[in-house]
Amino acid sequence: MSAHENYNKLVFAGPVGAGKSTAIAAISETPPVSTEETLSSGAMGDKTTTTVALDYSFLNLEGSIIHIYGMPGQARLGFMRNIVLEGALGVVLLLNGESEEVYNDASYWLRSIREISPQLNVVIGITKTENNPDLSLNELRGSISQIDPKAPILSVDAREEDDMKQLLKILLALHMAQAV
Amino acid sequence: MKDITIAHAGCDEAVLKKLQVSANLFLGEGYSLCFKQWEGTGADILVANPEDAFGYRSADVAHRHGVPLMLITDHKDQYQELINDSSIVVDADQPAGLFFRLVEKLLSKGKTAVQNVVDIGTVPSQQADTATNDDVFPELAALVGVESAMKFGLSNHYVYFLPKKGVCAAASKEDFVAVRDAIRSHEALSFSEVSDSESLTSLKHYVSSEGFFFHSFVGMQDLPRFPNGQVGLTSWPNIKSKKFAAELATLSATLVVTTCNVSDVLESHSAKVANALFYAAHISGLLEVKASEKATVTAMPTAVVDGANAKKHHGGIVGALGKWLGM
Structure with a gap:
């Protein structure tokens, strides 16, 4: 049986500053392994470091191990994405709702994932939306309409375990709907 | 007679x-x-x-x-x-x-x-007419199909419906709660179009419009049954909910890829959640309502994840994950 058939990975993807490391930590029982470096471009709000390799954690669910990976946000590490996505149950794509680039990021990342794995289930989590007067959910929907118009989009707080679990529930529902 | x-x-x-x-x-x-x-x-x-x-x-x-x-x-x-x-x-x-x-x-x-006259809201029986764009929870009918921003609420609490952005906004969380409670208790709400000159800078809190309406409706004991017909979702509804996450995920996963008969959905899922979702999506412009004389019944998965079934097909990983997520 190949790794593809095992579906034993969950992948968190998205640009730098979207909250991938935070999200993985929120659902992990043990602290995730990551390699953090000080941001070369200076602090982004409260964020002063960035992950330069992979975040990694796992869930041990009654003996079934689910590996959790944070896909590197930096373009120079893009070659690792194929490897990380192989055998994934689905991808949580996190986007920073406060970023002016959120619409471009949405289409860029969704297209990148689709190019590697056209059938892979993707759920989009938008962080930092609650106090953001500039974010248009409909424009966001429009930005992915040419790629995957019905991809789930959910406003979330990457620090909240319940929010992250809701994203995973959506992934699982999509997975099961495909299986029916 | x-x-x-x-x-x-x-x-x-x-x-x-x-x-x-x-x-x-x-x-x-x-x-x-x-x-x-x-x-x-x-x-x-x-x-x-x-x-x-x-x-x-x-x-x-x-x-x-x-x-x-x-x-x-x-x-x-x-x-x-x-x-x-x-x-x-x-x-x-x-x-x-x-x-x-x-x-x-x-x-x-x-x-x-x-x-x-078009029936404007509640349809109490399963033999109800097919929904039209005018069918909506009557108190909020003024919001259906609007393109410009609308302000609605009570004398001292307002929520702004910004349909172009797909969000509802308010100056405080208390405003959201007060208007939500007013909807649930059928209190009289005022509606007005927001003029171009009106400043929205006082608005500090934003949620998806379908999220606001869903949470308003799902807590109602007397929410009318959504009119029968074939319905589907044009986009995935952005509704954050710990309590109803699994049901929303299942319903949405099906309704974004196919249309289903309202009656079948209400019978095979939590009617409370499905009904609230229909209304919320309808007001937010995410619900596609197809008039059809005879509905084509689309099979709906009745459970989010059947653990045993999932285990059989996916070597236990998906089943275990579903169990961990409480689905």
């Missing part, structure tokens, strides 16, 4: 008794009159006291949808906005005989209008 339905809203007992006397008089005319409290459905006539909050709100809805209206008030000048060719104003002290004549007159006046 022809059946006539007269709805009433906000009327006191004395007026209801006079209407009952009128009903008896109509029996002799070959009509059978049925009285019921206004539910937003297609009554032939609405008798409403506009001085009562529920009465005013009901009259406003009836007025906008061309339902013949009898206003019970002696302050006619204060309710000019509710008066048109299909309405009659009478004060409560008038004798039952006059009520009879006025109902007769309204039936005559509203004959054409009644035939053409």
